[in-house]
Amino acid sequence: MTLFIKYNLDLVCKTLLKEKLDTFDVSFTIGNTGEIHIDKTLSEEKLNIISSTLKQYGIDIVTNPKATIVARIKYSIDEYLRNKDLRSVKFSAYLADKLHYSYPHLSTVFSENTYSSIENYIILKKVDVAKELMCNTDLTLTEIAFQLDYSSVAHLSGQFKKTTGLTPSAFQRIMKNKKQQLI
Amino acid sequence: MSDILLNIALADDDEDDRILFGEALEGLDIRTKLSLFNHGQELMDYLNLPNVILPSLVFLDLNMPIKNGQQCLLEIRSNPKLKDLCVAIYSTSSSEKDIEDTFSNGANIYVNKPNSFSKLREVVEKVLQLNWQYHNSNLNKETFLFRI
Numbered sequence: 001m002t003l004f005i006k007y008n009l010d011l012v013c014k015t016l017l018k019e020k021l022d023t024f025d026v027s028f029t030i031g032n033t034g035e036i037h038i039d040k041t042l043s044e045e046k047l048n049i050i051s052s053t054l055k056q057y058g059i060d061i062v063t064n065p066k067a068t069i070v071a072r073i074k075y076s077i078d079e080y081l082r083n084k085d086l087r088s089v090k091f092s093a094y095l096a097d098k099l100h101y102s103y104p105h106l107s108t109v110f111s112e113n114t115y116s117s118i119e120n121y122i123i124l125k126k127v128d129v130a131k132e133l134m135c136n137t138d139l140t141l142t143e144i145a146f147q148l149d150y151s152s153v154a155h156l157s158g159q160f161k162k163t164t165g166l167t168p169s170a171f172q173r174i175m176k177n178k179k180q181q182l183i
Numbered sequence: 184m185s186d187i188l189l190n191i192a193l194a195d196d197d198e199d200d201r202i203l204f205g206e207a208l209e210g211l212d213i214r215t216k217l218s219l220f221n222h223g224q225e226l227m228d229y230l231n232l233p234n235v236i237l238p239s240l241v242f243l244d245l246n247m248p249i250k251n252g253q254q255c256l257l258e259i260r261s262n263p264k265l266k267d268l269c270v271a272i273y274s275t276s277s278s279e280k281d282i283e284d285t286f287s288n289g290a291n292i293y294v295n296k297p298n299s300f301s302k303l304r305e306v307v308e309k310v311l312q313l314n315w316q317y318h319n320s321n322l323n324k325e326t327f328l329f330r331i
Contacts, residue, residue, distance in 0.1 A: 115315055116312060170279075177283070
């Protein structure tokens with residue numbers, strides 16, 4: 001028997017974090033840009049145990065300050081793209097407000113550390129979300145285009161093709177073949 | 184820019200292509216270490232060595248003697264130790280069927296061998312950037328498919 005699943009990555013990650021951190025007897029709150037506030041300072045030993053526990057699940061604790069900013073920018077982009085309500089303000093304003101740095105500063109830090117610009121990363125991520133919606137939901141391309149604020153299906157298809165080199169229909173055919181090969 | 188050294192492997196039976204590829208990598212901002220293989224079997228023997236440091240990105244030519252790119256790809260994807268490798272196909276074939284077949288068999292990136300050196304540099308840089316993003320961001324690896 002084969003079961004097909006879909007999932008909310010953000011929820012998976014937060015639930016897992018909560019379950020794991022609860023076992024360490026610390027009080028904490030999980031923030032919205034990939035940060036965890038812990039009420040007291042932990043010993044290095046304890047931090048190492050927490051770090052290696054989380055690592056098993058592909059979660060890394062970021063220590064370099066520049067890398068922390070990049071991680072928080074990426075996290076904000078994820079959230080911005082997944083939540084249509086947030087997109088009533090422009091991304092640059094949303095980001096600056098959320099991280100308390102000016103957008104040009106954030107933009108520079110991002111470019112210096114990722115081989116890419118914030119704008120390019122947003123497009124990459126947007127196409128990634130479109131891919132996910134195509135694979136895991138019954139939404140039509142028109143509905144996906146609407147959900148991601150594209151002005152039309154043609155615009156979505158165009159950006160998809162330009163970014164991935166594949167048309168949405170070729171992509172869907174490939175993913176269907178891949179699924180069949182797993183069965 | 185990040186100063187981590189990126190390990191890359193290329194299997195291609197054409198010596199000129201191997202040399203050009205190496206030169207293209209040297210001109211980039213990203214620091215890389217390239218391992219070259221003359222055909223698929225050589226690559227697979229290397230990947231299967233005990234204690235080998237796996238490359239973070241493998242480029243495969245499709246038409247090679249002894250073991251071709253498709254066979255390597257299938258072996259990589261069916262081996263639990265190797266199945267998470269990022270595989271880029273590097274081929275002259277632009278037949279839609281070849282492209283869709285390699286993607287269906289688990290390739291992440293399909294690159295058509297460009298016909299000029301400057302184009303080659305551009306393409307290689309783009310592949311490395313994508314690979315870097317997928318290793319360092321919360322992007323869905325199941326749908327990591329790009330044709331360049």
